[in-house]
Amino acid sequence: MANASDEFRLVSPNINHEGKLPRKYTLEGQGAQRNMSPPLEWYNLPQDTKSLSLVVQDIDAPIVPWVIWVVTNIPPSLKGLPEGFSGKGEELGGDYGHVKEGINDDKVPGWCGPKLPNHGHRFEFKLFALDDELKLGNKVYSEVR
Known part of the structure; x- marks a missing residue:
């Protein structure tokens, strides 16, 4: 039986255990950085x-779920995405240059920091390990419902 430290998992050093998204990753309020994506790290990828x-996704938005960010074709050699990665994949180069960002529910590519009408919104970060690279052409859309 595998223990929790051996499981495929996604974490962010800047998002606390209650899952609260720091204001700097939103669109409003003191400290908001507009469309800055949070840093993410993943561990224990499945073998293949x-x-x-x-x-x-914002799972407490008026239109549920509201897709904030779609990222695909992330090479398994990457162990995470740095803070502010959105829109800078090609600029960072290397394996980051292969990553594709999709069109979110705000109809723009990349991370679109949520506008929080009230406190307590929950955000769901789902990371999928795939056994192939997706063939998506030039545009990636958020039609993942």
């Missing part, structure tokens, strides 16, 4: 992983 895909 060829690529990773990430979907971030």
Whole structure:
């Protein structure tokens, strides 16, 4: 039986255990950085992983779920995405240059920091280990419902 430290998992050093998204990753309020994506790290990829895909959703938005970020074709050689990665994959180069960001529910590519009408919104970060690279053409859309 595997213990919790051996499980495939996704974490963010900047998001606390209650899952509260720090204001700097939102669109409003003191300290908001607009469309800055949070840093993410993942561990213990399944053995035959060829690529990773990430979907971030606001599961308490008026239209549920509201897709904030879609990222795909993440090479398994990457162990995470740095803070502010959104929109900078090609600029960072290397394996980051292979990553594709999709069109979110705000109809723009990349991370779109949520506008929080009230406190207590929950955000769901889902990381998928895939056994192939997705063939998506030039645009990636958020139609993942």
